[in-house]
Amino acid sequence: MRLPDHALSRRQRRTLRAFADVVCPPEPSLDTVWPALLGNVEQFLGATGKGTRALLLTSFAVFDQAARLTREGRGRRFVDLDRRQAEIYYRRRAAGSRGTRSLLTLMKGVLTLHYYGLPRIEEALGYSPAAYVRATAARRIERYGQQIRLGERAAFLLDPGSGV
Amino acid sequence: MSTVSATVPSGLVVADDVPGDLSVDCDVVVVGSGAGGASTAAELADGGLDVVVVEEGGYHPTASFSVDVPHALRTLYRDGGAQTAFGRPPVAFSEGRCVGGSTVVNGGMSFRTPDRVLQRWAGEELRAITPQAMEPYFERVERRLSVGPQDPASIGRDSELFRAGAERNGWELIANTRNQLHCCGCNACLWGCPTGAKRSMLVTEVPRALSRGARLYADCRVERITRIGSRATGIVGRFGPRDGAPGARLRVRASVVVAAGGAVQSPTLLRRSGFRSPSGRLGRNLTLHPNARVIGIFDEEVRGWHGVHQAYQVREFLDEGILLAAANLPPALVTLGLPHYGTELAELMADYNRMVVAGCLVEDTTTGRVRSVPGVGPVVSYQLDDEGARRVVRGITLTAQTLLAAGARRVLLPLRGAPEVGSPRELDALLAGPVAKSDLDLFSVHLMGTARMGEDPRRAVVSSFGEFHGATGLFVADASLFPGPVGVNPMETIVALAIRNAENLLGNWRRHAR
Numbered sequence: 001m002r003l004p005d006h007a008l009s010r011r012q013r014r015t016l017r018a019f020a021d022v023v024c025p026p027e028p029s030l031d032t033v034w035p036a037l038l039g040n041v042e043q044f045l046g047a048t049g050k051g052t053r054a055l056l057l058t059s060f061a062v063f064d065q066a067a068r069l070t071r072e073g074r075g076r077r078f079v080d081l082d083r084r085q086a087e088i089y090y091r092r093r094a095a096g097s098r099g100t101r102s103l104l105t106l107m108k109g110v111l112t113l114h115y116y117g118l119p120r121i122e123e124a125l126g127y128s129p130a131a132y133v134r135a136t137a138a139r140r141i142e143r144y145g146q147q148i149r150l151g152e153r154a155a156f157l158l159d160p161g162s163g164v
Numbered sequence: 165m166s167t168v169s170a171t172v173p174s175g176l177v178v179a180d181d182v183p184g185d186l187s188v189d190c191d192v193v194v195v196g197s198g199a200g201g202a203s204t205a206a207e208l209a210d211g212g213l214d215v216v217v218v219e220e221g222g223y224h225p226t227a228s229f230s231v232d233v234p235h236a237l238r239t240l241y242r243d244g245g246a247q248t249a250f251g252r253p254p255v256a257f258s259e260g261r262c263v264g265g266s267t268v269v270n271g272g273m274s275f276r277t278p279d280r281v282l283q284r285w286a287g288e289e290l291r292a293i294t295p296q297a298m299e300p301y302f303e304r305v306e307r308r309l310s311v312g313p314q315d316p317a318s319i320g321r322d323s324e325l326f327r328a329g330a331e332r333n334g335w336e337l338i339a340n341t342r343n344q345l346h347c348c349g350c351n352a353c354l355w356g357c358p359t360g361a362k363r364s365m366l367v368t369e370v371p372r373a374l375s376r377g378a379r380l381y382a383d384c385r386v387e388r389i390t391r392i393g394s395r396a397t398g399i400v401g402r403f404g405p406r407d408g409a410p411g412a413r414l415r416v417r418a419s420v421v422v423a424a425g426g427a428v429q430s431p432t433l434l435r436r437s438g439f440r441s442p443s444g445r446l447g448r449n450l451t452l453h454p455n456a457r458v459i460g461i462f463d464e465e466v467r468g469w470h471g472v473h474q475a476y477q478v479r480e481f482l483d484e485g486i487l488l489a490a491a492n493l494p495p496a497l498v499t500l501g502l503p504h505y506g507t508e509l510a511e512l513m514a515d516y517n518r519m520v521v522a523g524c525l526v527e528d529t530t531t532g533r534v535r536s537v538p539g540v541g542p543v544v545s546y547q548l549d550d551e552g553a554r555r556v557v558r559g560i561t562l563t564a565q566t567l568l569a570a571g572a573r574r575v576l577l578p579l580r581g582a583p584e585v586g587s588p589r590e591l592d593a594l595l596a597g598p599v600a601k602s603d604l605d606l607f608s609v610h611l612m613g614t615a616r617m618g619e620d621p622r623r624a625v626v627s628s629f630g631e632f633h634g635a636t637g638l639f640v641a642d643a644s645l646f647p648g649p650v651g652v653n654p655m656e657t658i659v660a661l662a663i664r665n666a667e668n669l670l671g672n673w674r675r676h677a678r
């Protein structure tokens with residue numbers, strides 16, 4: 001059974017993209033990974049509970065609109081700030097009250113988790129687990145194949161170890 | 165038919181295979197297929213009962229597991245792994261939601277309940293839960309799940325560095341025992357073991373139960389336990405949506421219902437179904453072993469993902485309720501909770517292969533609560549007390565000391581606003597003053613105690629054998645049972661109690677059969 005995606009509105013996508021431009025590393029260019037990153041975030045939101053999803057989406061919306069009331073924003077939304085102003089806006093909020101900091105950590109976590117979960121980004125860090133898993137799994141079978149078969153069979157016995 | 169359903173074992177039904185509403189009869193219906201549920205089902209099926217298991221999560225066979233972290237979070241974890249216990253500080257927690265439950269996504273550590281914990285529980289009106297009485301059940305769990313030490317070749321450099329740090333400090337350290345069969349140390353435990361070496365319920369008790377004739381319905385959320393008065397009579401559930409339409413309904417009529425959905429879901433289901441504990445403690449008494457993560461960055465290349473997820477635990481401070489360990493995480497999860505962003509985050513993560521991720525687990529000194537909020541679901545609250553905070557800060561200090569003793573050049577602490585430290589002196593200076601509870605960054609994967617067992621219905625929710633006080637035909641079989649925190653990884657305790665209680669149910673079956 002496939003879990004449903006949570007398709008974001010155009011406005012929500014724009015907010016997330018502006019947020020990702022600040023919190024995700026500048027290299028490689030976010031343009032090159034954004035479709036995959038956004039797809040993963042939408043699928044993640046589809047998998048989260050209603051409460052968590054509402055909290056996250058409301059937090060992004062409030063973060064976007066609240067920029068209007070700040071010195072950096074001067075009436076403009078977060079998504080309309082240039083990169084430098086957007087970063088200052090984020091940094092000041094991140095240094096703010098404990099509640100705001102907690103929320104921003106959560107919002108940032110959603111984006112950086114999915115950013116660093118992209119295979120291309122993992123490889124750039126020298127993290128390539130798929131090949132490692134393949135190699136170690138093959139070695140396991142080669143070395144212990146017979147013992148593994150016996151052990152797996154034992155799981156189905158009434159009293160493993162007794163042979164009954 | 166889905167690709168998954170084409171390969172499902174006999175007796176296992178997934179949502180895509182259900183043509184319409186179903187109604188089935190059986191002796192026992194078990195809600196949940198994790199450590200407690202699958203073990204109960206296998207034991208009862210072994211004893212000749214007709215057993216039905218209903219699991220909210222999907223069926224994901226070993227061959228489907230990959231190292232795609234976001235995909236695993238979405239498919240194997242409840243709410244994408246993003247759950248929170250509200251309090252100051254909030255505690256992030258995660259639970260498995262798939263056939264096999266949290267055993268599919270845990271680190272595979274398997275320890276007996278410490279004697280001191282069993283003795284403490286025995287003093288709380290628990291019948292026959294002593295180290296001696298539990299011994300045969302632990303032995304049985306260990307045989308069934310192949311619990312044993314790791315093959316030395318599977319232990320990675322991160323674990324060896326952590327061990328060296330603990331030994332340099334002169335601290336007692338143990339080699340972990342794990343439920344594994346020649347685990348090769350591919351470090352993918354948390355995303356579903358891709359080799360089947362981790363002996364989770366998915367590859368042990370679930371197939372054993374199915375081979376004894378049990379039926380398992382996956383992708384089906386139990387909406388409520390049906391009852392006549394205070395007697396449980398079965399469950400009503402609904403399969404996940406299909407092509408945008410609501411899923412089919414499942415009705416199971418049974419002589420006995422066993423709730424085994426874990427310490428958050430079980431009390432919520434029981435409450436939702438109208439069961440009330442005379443003790444008023446259903447959903448209360450939540451403990452969660454607060455964990456805090458410390459990252460050490462070394463000059464040498466560590467590649468913590470080469471080798472088993474966790475190989476050693478520092479047990480020196482167990483009497484203080486503190487346990488330390490190194491456990492590698494993939495880059496995606498390392499970033500969670502870090503204050504770094506943008507260029508600064510990129511610079512930090514460039515050192516990923518030089519990191520050792522470690523942490524402390526502390527035994528709770530307070531309890532939280534699970535409430536059921538209509539339209540929202542379970543809401544978990546947990547307020548760390550002063551003693552708990554002191555333990556966490558001490559645990560963080562000890563973990564950092566271990567990493568520094570092992571040669572870490574920089575250590576990142578889970579304290580909001582704290583700078584990195586590079587020496588024991590800097591660590592001491594930083595932690596010399598008070599630390600605000602709200603500055604602690606905590607998480608948990610061990611939730612326990614919300615339907616605590618005990619013989620006194622005024623103090624406990626279920627009996628020593630898991631039978632719900634004030635109801636008939638209703639049992640609980642998961643970590644909800646624990647009267648208090650177990651202090652170590654809880655899976656073996658859950659399975660041992662489940663087997664013991666299932667054996668008791670079989671022995672008294674005449675009383676329950678209808």
